[in-house]
Amino acid sequence: MSKKTSYSYIGITFIILVFGIIFVPKIIDRVSQDDITRDESRSKNVATSDNISANLGKSDVVYLEINDELRKVPEFSFTNQNGEIITNEDYLGKVYVVEFFFTTCPTICLPMNQNLVEVQNEFKDFEDFGVASFSIMPKVDTPEVLKAYADKHGVVNPNWNLMTGDFDDIFKLANVGFNIFVGDVEDAFGFEHSGDFALVDKKGFLRSRKDDFGNPKIFYRGFIPEADGVDEDGYVQEITILKEDIAKLLKE
Incomplete structure (x- = not known):
């Protein structure tokens, strides 16, 4: 060498x-x-609600997606308990809870609205919180009837609108817009309907939290009082987690 x-x-x-x-x-x-x-090209374009939340700087209250599109509240226009026309645009900039009910409901509607009054009182200092209640018996629930119901049950939030209008429009809004079940057959108790609440953020997107399996819960069980914990059928109340998620969205 x-x-x-x-x-x-x-x-x-x-x-x-x-x-x-x-x-x-x-x-x-x-x-x-x-x-x-590691930056791998195959992971750059995966559009999950978690990725969207992270990119938009949002909380862990996930977006609801259908066919890879974020579910947003559809356009609506109804008359509230004060005779005013209320549209989806009136709720922009507000976090709000959605329910479908009727004033003469003898079963789940009263506890649903008692729970919403409790939620209302929890966030009484927030001008950007509201509730949207849609009557599924609009022929009975005129603005005057809704006004009396609101006064009787303690509805004081100016952003809580109890709305009435064309039944077909309300039916479509419930079943298609929010995927909240409302039956189209009337019986002795009125129309069959779900006791669930939907949660909407300030930009009009439907939001929820994940269940134990990592899937969006979509809705919040609205008819069991928070104080009861569990009902006679073994269903757990979800007013507590609804309050928690409202608080998170109000900070966004």
Whole structure:
């Protein structure tokens, strides 16, 4: 082996030694601090509600998605208990809860609205909180009837509108717009309907939290009082988590 070759090997060995002394500890430190991440092209365009929430700086109250599109409140226009025309645009900038009910309901409607009054009182200091209550018996629930019902049951939030209008429009809004079940057959007790609440953020998007399996809950069980905890059928109240999620959305 020539002297020139020996000098080359010595030079290469020296360079490797210097690299190890200077750079390897820095690399190890960055890895230990989670400072190195992998950027793979296959993960760049995955549109999950968690990714959307992170990108928009939102809370962990997830967006509801259908066919990869965020579900937004459809346009509506109805008359409230004060004879005023209320549309979806009147709720922009507000976090609000949605229900479908009727004033003569002998079963779940009264506890639903008692629960909403409790929620109303919890957020009485927030001008950007409201409730949208849609009557599914508009022929009975005129603005005057809704006004009397509101006064009787403690509705004081100026952003709580009890609304009436064309039944077909309300039926479509419930079943298609919010996916909240309302039956189209009337019986002795009125129309069959769900006791669920929907939650809407300030920009009009439907929001919820995830269940134990990582899926959006979509709705909040509205007919069991918070104080009861569990009803006779074993269903757990969800007014507590509804309040928690309203509080999160109000901070967005």
